[in-house]
Amino acid sequence: MEKQVIRTFGRRHGKKLSARQNALIESVLPNICPSGKIENAVLEIGFGAGEHLRLLARENPDKIIVGAEPFVNGVASLMSAICDADNNILDEYKNIRVWADDVRDLFCQNDSLYKQIWVLHPDPWPKAKHEKRRLLNADFLTLLGKCLSPNGQIIIGTDHWEYFDWIVAQAARTVLNTTIADLDVIQTRYQNKNMAQTTTPKYLILENR
Ligand SMILES: C[S@@+](CC[C@H](N)C(=O)[O-])C[C@H]1O[C@@H](n2cnc3c(N)ncnc32)[C@H](O)[C@@H]1O
Numbered sequence: 001m002e003k004q005v006i007r008t009f010g011r012r013h014g015k016k017l018s019a020r021q022n023a024l025i026e027s028v029l030p031n032i033c034p035s036g037k038i039e040n041a042v043l044e045i046g047f048g049a050g051e052h053l054r055l056l057a058r059e060n061p062d063k064i065i066v067g068a069e070p071f072v073n074g075v076a077s078l079m080s081a082i083c084d085a086d087n088n089i090l091d092e093y094k095n096i097r098v099w100a101d102d103v104r105d106l107f108c109q110n111d112s113l114y115k116q117i118w119v120l121h122p123d124p125w126p127k128a129k130h131e132k133r134r135l136l137n138a139d140f141l142t143l144l145g146k147c148l149s150p151n152g153q154i155i156i157g158t159d160h161w162e163y164f165d166w167i168v169a170q171a172a173r174t175v176l177n178t179t180i181a182d183l184d185v186i187q188t189r190y191q192n193k194n195m196a197q198t199t200t201p202k203y204l205i206l207e208n209r
Contacts, residue, residue: 014073021076034097038112050078068103124160138173154206
């Protein structure tokens with residue numbers, strides 16, 4: 001029997017999409033699906049509503065910015081923000097590619113290499129019985145390390161300090177080098193909710209030795 005992959009995200013659908021969002025998902029999204037081997041790209045895993053992904057696109061006009069997100073309403077929010085009223089992608093976002101699904105499936109069918117891989121506020125799955133759903137386990141971090149370009153970095157931020165410590169412990173089980181960093185990163189929609197009720201997110205950077 002085939003091994004079942006454990007689901008790391010919650011719901012895929014939230015409230016009903018608007019007619020415009022549906023149109024963007026049907027007509028524009030298929031044109032910006034990542035394809036072929038991309039070198040020196042930037043990847044954001046679980047981009048939520050996409051505010052940080054859009055910033056990455058504006059700050060790196062010479063790079064392809066790939067976002068992976070299985071939550072349809074998040075993808076729809078991003079699509080609304082990167083397209084004009086005629087459903088054309090705005091110039092500053094033409095370097096964005098969207099994988100509207102589990103990032104692990106993207107890695108299975110695409111061998112691109114990334115200069116940066118961002119994961120901001122991964123689902124913390126705080127209950128002990130859900131720990132197996134945490135995405136950033138040692139096996140997944142090892143996989144991410146293999147997808148880095150030379151001198152590439154995996155940048156992780158979370159305001160859930162217990163999950164942060166857990167990720168650091170998982171990273172210690174890999175060959176990656178870990179640096180706890182003090183980064184100035186924009187506040188995302190999830191961070192604004194401050195579900196973990198901490199004072200600030202913590203960040204770490206993982207690199208191949
Ligand atoms: C807590 S939310 C944070 C969203 C966003 N980064 C922010 O800070 O607002 C975590 C996101 O990761 C996404 N996610 C979870 N597992 C994923 C996976 N295997 N591949 C891609 N995205 C995933 C979820 O759908 C969710 O939108």
